[in-house]
């Protein structure tokens with residue numbers, strides 16, 4: 191108890207502001223005063239691992255150029271990685287029925303067209319793998335000549351490692367249609383192992399959306415999913431990230447964001463498109 195009190199007092203406003211600014215400058219993730227307690231509980235894990243006593247010690251540690259890898263480990267503990275298969279059901283339906291056919295039609299003159307899809311904050315991989323399964327199941331049979339490239343990326347190496355492993359618990363598959371579960375997973379000891387057939391068509395890499403050079407490296411995309419990550423940024427960071435996404439999107443390409451997110455006040459560059467059961471942002 192006494193130790194708990196001591197540690198609470200250790201996270202001074204000064205240390206909080208310094209750490210908050212370090213995180214914001216590096217990633218766009220913004221911790222408001224009201225989220226101080228959340229940051230505190232997450233950083234606590236790093237303090238224990240590093241055997242540091244106070245948050246001030248941690249600030250000094252992370253500022254030291256000798257410890258430049260600490261920022262990457264910090265991203266593992268401060269990011270919120272909630273996701274599951276078929277989370278954005280209506281968006282995936284629109285992708286399959288409207289967006290892919292339209293994009294493929296526009297590439298009709300090419301002998302072997304490539305459609306590139308980027309899941310830009312893919313966490314443990316459920317989102318890009320859902321897209322991969324829909325392509326295998328519904329889209330590829332209609333367009334056998336089209337090559338689909340799927341990239342999943344995240345700022346956290348820990349979730350990227352889990353994504354590459356492709357082993358999931360009940361929570362992740364709770365919204366998954368039964369036929370997909372049966373066809374694309376092997377169930378063993380209560381775990382769901384994604385088959386190589388799906389894993390092999392998604393590539394994962396670390397991309398910080400707040401770093402222009404990293405985003406530009408992705409190259410041109412036809413579809414971008416950037417879902418449930420803009421909520422962690424402030425308005426300035428949202429504007430910066432969304433304008434970078436606009437840059438790498440092909441004309442005619444689509445951006446999908448989370449159901450609770452909006453580009454209102456963030457960007458006027460896109461055309462808001464009402465699809466049957468979802469909305470998307472199109473680059474004209």
Ligand SMILES: C[S@@+](CC[C@H](N)C(=O)[O-])C[C@H]1O[C@@H](n2cnc3c(N)ncnc32)[C@H](O)[C@@H]1O
Pocket residue numbers: 217218219269270271272273274277310311312313314317343344345346349397398399400416417418419422448
């Ligand atoms: C809540 S998950 C969303 C997962 C998935 N897109 C979905 O909607 O189910 C948010 C992810 O964004 C990642 N993230 C946060 N800031 C980021 C940044 N600056 N660059 C890239 N990824 C970031 C987090 O690591 C986390 O895995």
